[in-house]
Amino acid sequence: MQTRRAAVLSAAAVALSALSSRAASAAAPARASGSVPAPSGTPGPAAAVSGARDGLVRMALPAPSGxxxxxxxxxxxxxxSRPDPWVARPYRELMVSVRYPAGRASGHPPAPQMLPGEAAAFVGLNSLQGVPAERVDWAATPTHAHQGAAAAVGRFPVVLYSPGAGDPRSLGTTFCDDLASRGHVVVAIDHTYDAAGVEFPGGRVELSVLPAEFAKVVPDPEHPDPAKVAPLLRRTVDVRVADTRFVLDRLPDVLAPRLRDAVDLRRVGMFGHSAGGFTALEAMYEDPRIAAAANFDGVTAYVMDDPDRGYLSPVAAHGLDRPFLLVGKDGNTRRTVPSWDALWRHSSGPRHGLTLRGAAHATYTDAEVLVPQIARALDLPRATVTGLIGTIAPRRAVTTGRTCLAAFFGHYLRPPVTAQGPGPLEWPSLQLPDLRPFV
Structure with a gap:
């Protein structure tokens, strides 16, 4: 049960009381800047390495498959044009990462998953309950994306990514890098003052205000009043949707010419995890430029827990006329998540619903591959691991999630072959035995 999740919006991964107290005691992150080089001898995704000098755990991410x-x-x-909705500032400031198909990567260093300031903020505020985050070198994980590599020749569809509440955009790297390797331009958004910490050029880090905002409306986290929590959840989603639409507005103007030529803004999709999945669907409801959206385990109502009723979002109350995908943790279906059922019933466009057997809420983030590495290095209890990422084998979970995402966007964002658009998307043909379609 995903109870009392901090500014959850879709049951994001930490108890609200624990998140608030952690944030209050967290030290300010270091004001560091610059990129982090990949450690020599980077291990495969199944192995973690503890630093010989500092004893910190260092990790690796799986290679993209495209x-x-x-x-x-x-x-x-x-x-x-928009004052910041969380702090007294006359403008809204965001960081995004653009992942794209590259012609050649040699000579271009791999980007780090997190910059030092982001990593320090993540130590102070994260959703990995039971994991001693201070014993992990979060800034030492290299990605498989190469900084400044030239874009491949061609025009590629655009897919936006929004992370869970409190999470940095970097926690979706496994999915984003893979989708880019399969021929998409992926734009990952950090929602400033929502994410644990957002590092800007020069090393300035802006921390999350969500724990403090939650404390204002819920003085006693053990007894939250849904009627008081719902407005904060709605505000958070509304800010995220406005961020998304702004990024889509600005994208053509901020990209270098070669990369701009590779972007096909006639084909736009969006996906996200938890609150980010909710954001993806709500943004598609409000913005006709988004042609398809995928939601990984995010409720679509302003409620604390998946089974809670009421407080429907506009997208759940009115539905969608374009294709969407819901992917739930084990047990989450339209029959068990009332807001999903409302969305399903009110929609007229193509609908896809899948449950991943053995999955937990954080299965659809980089936690799926990072937590087992940390657990092996620090000898964490198995219950800690399964509580965060479920019982499905990480390799199977990653393969299944990436294949689902690529199949969905590959189907709906490809150039239409007929005036009627693409035909039905048949999930059984993907041969993913851990998936269960909604009934």
Missing amino acids: PYAVGTVALRLVDR
Whole structure:
């Protein structure tokens, strides 16, 4: 049961009381800047290495499975038409990472998963209950995306990514890098003052205000009043949707010419995890430019727990006329998540619903591959691991999630072969035995 999740919006991964107290006691992150080089002798995704000098655990991410190398660039975007909704600032400031198919990656260093300031903030505020985050070198994990690599020749669909509440955009790297390697331009968004910490050029880090905002409406986390929590959850989703639409507005203007030529804004999709999945569907409801969206285990109502009723979002109350995908943890279906059932019943477009056997809420993030490495290095209890990422084998979980995502966007964002658009998407043909379609 995903109870009392901090600014959850879709049951994000930490008890609200624990999150709030952790944030209050967290030290300010280091004001560091610059990229982090990949450690020599990077281990495979099944192995973790403890630093010989500092004793910190260092990890690796699985390689993408597509035919393209992956390039990346980080961008600072400023929306001067909108005051920041969380702090007293006359403009809204965001960081995004653009992943894209690259022609060649040699000579371009791999980007780090987290910059030092982001990593320090993540130590102080994260959803990995039972994991001693201070014993992990979060800034030492290299990605498979290469900084500044030239874009491949061609025009590729755009897919936006929104992370869970409190999570950094970097916690979706496994999915984002893979989708880019399969021929998509993936734009991952950090929602400033929502994410644990967002590092801007020069090393300035802005921390999450969600724990403090939650404490204002819920003085006693053990007895939250749904009627008081719902407005905060709605506000958080609304901010995320506005961020998403702004990024989509600005994208053509902020990309370098070669990369701009590779972006096909006639084909736009979005996906996310938890609150990010909720954001993806709500953004598609509000913005007709988004043609398809995938939601990994995010409720679509302003409630604390998946089974809670009421407080439906506009997208759940009115439905969608374009294709969407719901992927739940083990046990989450339209029959057990009332807001999903409302969305399903009110929608007229193509609908896909899948449950992953043995999955937990964080299965659809990089925690799926990072937590087992940390657990082996630090000898953590098996219950800690399964509580976070379920019982499905990590390799199977990653393969299944990446295949689902690529199949969905590959189907609905490809150029239409007929005036009627693509035909039905048949999940059994993917031969993923851990998936169970909704009934």
